[in-house]
Amino acid sequence: MSTAVRTAARIPGELLDSLAGDRAGESHPTVWSEWLEANGLPDPSAEEWRYTPLDEMAEALFASRPAGSPGIDPATFDAVAPRHGGVRLVFIDGRFSEELSDSPASADLEEPLPPGARVGELCGLQGPHAADAAELLGRWALPQGEDLAPNDGFRALNALGGGDTAVVSISPGVAVGSPIHILHLRSAAAGDDPPTLSQPRTLIDVGSGASCRVIETHLSMGAGFTNATTRIRVGVDGHLHHIRVQDEHHAAHHMGDTVVETHRGAHLESIAVNLGASRSRCGIDLALCGEHATADLSGLSLLSADQRCDTVLGVDHRVPNCTSSQDFRSIVDDRARSSFCGHVLVDHGAAGTDSSQSNRNLLLSRRAQADTRPWLEILADDVKCTHGATVGRIDEDARFYMLSRGIPAEKAESMLIGAFAAEVIDDVEPPALRDTLYARIDELDQGAHS
Amino acid sequence: MTDTVEGLVEREYAFGFHSDIETDRAPKGLTEETIRFISAKKNEPEWMLAWRLSAYGYFVTQSEPTWARVHHPEIDYQDMYYWAAPKPKGEAPKSLDEVDPEIIDTFNKLGISLEEQKRLSGVAVDAIIDSVSVATTFKATLAEAGVIFCSFSEAVQDHPELVRKYLGSVVGPRDNFFAALNSAVFSDGSFCFVPAGVKCPMELSTYFRINAENTGQFERTLIVAEEGASVSYLEGCTAPMRDENQLHAAVVEIVALDDSDVKYSTVQNWYPGDAEGRGGIYNFVTKRGRAGNRAKISWTQVETGSAITWKYPSVILAGDDAVGEFYSVAVTTNHQQADTGTKMIHIGRNTSSTIVSKGISAGRAQNTYRGEVKVMRSAEGARNYTQCDSLLMGPDCGAHTFPYVEVKNDSSQIEHEASTSKISEDQLFYCRQRGLSEEDATNMIVNGFCREVFDELPMEYAVEAQALMRITLEGAVG
Numbered sequence: 001m002s003t004a005v006r007t008a009a010r011i012p013g014e015l016l017d018s019l020a021g022d023r024a025g026e027s028h029p030t031v032w033s034e035w036l037e038a039n040g041l042p043d044p045s046a047e048e049w050r051y052t053p054l055d056e057m058a059e060a061l062f063a064s065r066p067a068g069s070p071g072i073d074p075a076t077f078d079a080v081a082p083r084h085g086g087v088r089l090v091f092i093d094g095r096f097s098e099e100l101s102d103s104p105a106s107a108d109l110e111e112p113l114p115p116g117a118r119v120g121e122l123c124g125l126q127g128p129h130a131a132d133a134a135e136l137l138g139r140w141a142l143p144q145g146e147d148l149a150p151n152d153g154f155r156a157l158n159a160l161g162g163g164d165t166a167v168v169s170i171s172p173g174v175a176v177g178s179p180i181h182i183l184h185l186r187s188a189a190a191g192d193d194p195p196t197l198s199q200p201r202t203l204i205d206v207g208s209g210a211s212c213r214v215i216e217t218h219l220s221m222g223a224g225f226t227n228a229t230t231r232i233r234v235g236v237d238g239h240l241h242h243i244r245v246q247d248e249h250h251a252a253h254h255m256g257d258t259v260v261e262t263h264r265g266a267h268l269e270s271i272a273v274n275l276g277a278s279r280s281r282c283g284i285d286l287a288l289c290g291e292h293a294t295a296d297l298s299g300l301s302l303l304s305a306d307q308r309c310d311t312v313l314g315v316d317h318r319v320p321n322c323t324s325s326q327d328f329r330s331i332v333d334d335r336a337r338s339s340f341c342g343h344v345l346v347d348h349g350a351a352g353t354d355s356s357q358s359n360r361n362l363l364l365s366r367r368a369q370a371d372t373r374p375w376l377e378i379l380a381d382d383v384k385c386t387h388g389a390t391v392g393r394i395d396e397d398a399r400f401y402m403l404s405r406g407i408p409a410e411k412a413e414s415m416l417i418g419a420f421a422a423e424v425i426d427d428v429e430p431p432a433l434r435d436t437l438y439a440r441i442d443e444l445d446q447g448a449h450s
Numbered sequence: 451m452t453d454t455v456e457g458l459v460e461r462e463y464a465f466g467f468h469s470d471i472e473t474d475r476a477p478k479g480l481t482e483e484t485i486r487f488i489s490a491k492k493n494e495p496e497w498m499l500a501w502r503l504s505a506y507g508y509f510v511t512q513s514e515p516t517w518a519r520v521h522h523p524e525i526d527y528q529d530m531y532y533w534a535a536p537k538p539k540g541e542a543p544k545s546l547d548e549v550d551p552e553i554i555d556t557f558n559k560l561g562i563s564l565e566e567q568k569r570l571s572g573v574a575v576d577a578i579i580d581s582v583s584v585a586t587t588f589k590a591t592l593a594e595a596g597v598i599f600c601s602f603s604e605a606v607q608d609h610p611e612l613v614r615k616y617l618g619s620v621v622g623p624r625d626n627f628f629a630a631l632n633s634a635v636f637s638d639g640s641f642c643f644v645p646a647g648v649k650c651p652m653e654l655s656t657y658f659r660i661n662a663e664n665t666g667q668f669e670r671t672l673i674v675a676e677e678g679a680s681v682s683y684l685e686g687c688t689a690p691m692r693d694e695n696q697l698h699a700a701v702v703e704i705v706a707l708d709d710s711d712v713k714y715s716t717v718q719n720w721y722p723g724d725a726e727g728r729g730g731i732y733n734f735v736t737k738r739g740r741a742g743n744r745a746k747i748s749w750t751q752v753e754t755g756s757a758i759t760w761k762y763p764s765v766i767l768a769g770d771d772a773v774g775e776f777y778s779v780a781v782t783t784n785h786q787q788a789d790t791g792t793k794m795i796h797i798g799r800n801t802s803s804t805i806v807s808k809g810i811s812a813g814r815a816q817n818t819y820r821g822e823v824k825v826m827r828s829a830e831g832a833r834n835y836t837q838c839d840s841l842l843m844g845p846d847c848g849a850h851t852f853p854y855v856e857v858k859n860d861s862s863q864i865e866h867e868a869s870t871s872k873i874s875e876d877q878l879f880y881c882r883q884r885g886l887s888e889e890d891a892t893n894m895i896v897n898g899f900c901r902e903v904f905d906e907l908p909m910e911y912a913v914e915a916q917a918l919m920r921i922t923l924e925g926a927v928g
Contacts, residue, residue, distance in 0.1 A: 033716055046515070095814075112743045180536075213615075217927075237582050338893075348845075348846075351845070352737040361857070363859070363860035364860065365855070365860055366858070366859055366860055366861070367827070367829075367858075368859075368860055369856070369857060369858045370855075370857050371854070371855060371856045371857070372853075372854075372855045372856070372866070373852070373853060373854050373864065374853060374868070375850075375851065375852050375853070376849075376850060376851040376852075376868060376870055377848070377850045377851075377852075378840070378842065378848055378849045378850060378870050380842075380845060381842035381843065381845050381847065381872045382872055383842070383870065383871070383872075384869075384870075384871050385869065385870040385871070386867070386868065386869045386870070387851070387866075387867075387868050387869075388857055388865075388866060388867045388868070389853070389864075389865075389866040390863075390864060390866070391825075391855060391862070391864040392858040392860075392862070392863040392864065393861060393863075448694070
């Protein structure tokens with residue numbers, strides 16, 4: 001048993017000042033800076049932070065500063081930024097870029113947004129959408145001190161120094177066909193400047209009976225730190241298909257924090273893909289707040305070199321008769337390490353809950369590592385909950401079978417790896433994004449053979 | 451159905467009685483003096499005292515762990531007695547006839563008639579009342595085979611070289627808070643040594659029993675199986691009904707050298723507290739074994755008692771091809787809380803481990819499985835299979851599963867499965883329409899649920915375990 005007592009890291013005052021100063025002119029952010037001074041970053045010995053490389057991430061965070069003058073030339077941008085059809089909103093270093101974003105009313109779009117669907121930056125929105133979004137933001141993204149738990153340091157940090165808020169707000173009953181794409185990009189530091197710190201915010205509010213698809217992408221051009229928050233509400237009988245792609249620079253650090261609530265009869269499909277960043281954490285907290293809601297969460301992490309990615313999932317069945325499923329997979333090569341914690345909580349009285357969870361890890365190299373903690377906490381009796389976890393390498397029997405059928409070893413392995421990932425990737429829309437992901441798996445695979 | 455539930459809730463602890471034996475106590479509280487008192491009382495050599503004191507030195511720097519999913523009032527370690535022994539009436543007993551008749555009577559009430567066992571079952575019993583072993587049987591038979599099976603105190607006197615070599619080699623005096631406490635103040639326990647190549651001629655068994663009020667019990671068990679040896683060890687316990695909480699912090703160490711085979715079975719039925727959750731034993735136990743090349747350690751436990759259980763029998767699979775097993779049934783009713791599971795640490799190549807855990811939770815109880823499977827880089831070709839199932843009875847209980855899996859190489863294969871559900875109405879209905887009473891139907895289903903674990907128990911224990919399940923869950927189904 002380790003006897004070293006590790007404590008939460010204190011955030012340097014200089015960094016707090018630079019974040020608070022960044023918001024000059026806005027309402028006083030002292031509540032968060034005071035909270036942060038008192039509480040600091042999460043305690044590394046707390047269970048839900050156990051596998052997050054907090055020491056390294058804190059070091060990277062403390063060394064980074066908000067980018068001075070956001071700006072990226074359109075040619076560079078076009079080279080790195082994907083398009084998925086539909087409206088695309090672009091945020092550079094947490095600031096809305098009107099220049100690079102599509103105008104929702106633009107005639108260039110294949111399929112313009114229907115009336116009742118509003119996308120944009122919070123301050124630019126008008127009417128009830130803005131009011132709803134502001135209410136959500138106030139409740140979640142800008143929590144008051146008393147709403148914060150002791151290990152919510154990164155949330156407070158985002159509240160203190162977060163940038164513009166990307167908002168997707170769909171009015172009741174409105175169905176949006178084409179995917180809405182929100183792209184957050186962190187620029188590289190110029191010259192001798194410290195690495196950049198970006199704190200993007202995304203807010204998705206799907207009204208009663210409304211439906212839409214949202215793709216949220218996080219990219220970066222260099223080392224630095226991204227501390228992102230995403231807040232999602234799926235209203236009564238609403239339907240959201242949400243894909244979150246983290247594909248940051250190989251030297252970057254990424255802290256992702258997604259909080260979702262679903263209401264009666266809602267249906268959520270969520271796919272979290274982790275490709276980039278040297279150190280990353282992908283946190284998802286789902287609360288099932290209305291009966292008969294269904295939530296299907298899945299995720300895929302592709303890790304190589306010395307990457308580490310910690311996926312931390314909390315699913316809270318607060319009311320009866322909800323169904324949730326979680327299918328998270330990782331493919332780990334070289335000296336990379338994947339961690340997973342899936343905590344399913346079935347509250348008192350949440351009878352009729354049906355929850356299944358699966359975490360599967362494929363190790364491609366001798367030094368690859370995987371940790372998994374599929375947790376179940378059940379306080380009601382009329383429930384059906386299962387979980388399963390596996391860690392292993394490519395199945396020798398399957399490989400042998402393919403070799404005996406004349407398939408070359410490399411091809412056989414890449415087919416088996418592809419099949420492993422397919423369970424998650426095949427749900428990805430649009431097809432272009434799916435193909436990109438398959439291409440990334442091939443790259444990883446080829447890396448394994450070289 | 452409701453009637454049956456009430457019947458169960460109102461059940462009395464069947465083994466709740468208190469035998470009146472004069473005890474010889476150390477003063478209340480824990481200081482260095484207490485430890486010197488215990489050590490002197492037991493006439494221990496200097497190295498043993500030094501070992502205890504070093505554990506105490508560590509204990510005072512530590513605080514009680516809080517990560518387990520259990521809640522209890524703060525334990526005042528200064529408000530209890532650390533030493534109590536049945537007062538000898540004259541000299542130490544040389545045979546059963548000389549044992550205090552009251553003690554013999556206590557055993558009889560528990561259904562452990564020493565004579566009976568001696569004559570019929572062929573099981574050697576090292577019975578413990580409070581902190582001193584009072585009777586040991588079948589020593590001669592065991593001695594013939596070269597097996598040493600005696601109380602820990604005797605071992606310290608008669609085989610100091612063995613005790614000194616192996617004590618603390620698996621669970622060190624600085625292992626954790628409760629192990630350190632145990633190392634500092636352990637009163638007695640069992641020592642078992644099976645020499646190389648010997649298959650122990652009989653199953654070894656110890657009955658533990660907490661007897662005097664306010665006496666924490668701190669047993670220390672050390673089992674050593676030399677190269678190629680094999681032994682099966684049974685541990686079972688019941689405790690009298692009492693209102694005050696009693697702390698029980700035992701340590702069990704198993705050293706399984708190359709090619710040896712150790713099987714350790716437990717039926718734990720300490721007093722669980724009354725229906726309102728008052729009283730009951732706090733059972734904070736450290737059990738661990740280290741397996742050498744091709745050695746096998748198997749833990750089987752049936753846990754029905756204690757107000758709070760905190761117990762993780764573990765295996766360090768240090769040698770190549772070592773095997774670790776953990777089979778557990780944990781039943782909690784009323785206000786009981788159990789946080790139990792295992793750790794399998796794979797270090798050697800081609801090591802394999804199996805974990806089968808069945809948790810049953812009824813009333814307002816909380817039942818937690820917490821387990822860790824760790825595969826080190828050196829453990830090439832390691833294999834683990836884990837299955838933990840929970841059965842819920844009633845809307846106010848909880849069942850939790852907190853597994854940890856850490857894998858540091860790609861050649862190992864790890865599988866973990868868990869499920870949680872209640873007894874299905876369909877199953878009950880099917881049994882009822884075949885003419886079974888609800889109670890019998892439930893027993894049948896519960897026994898079926900636990901079958902995989904009961905099958906691992908030695909025969910005498912399997913029978914006892916099934917009876918225990920029936921008594922424990924009487925009417926718990928609704």
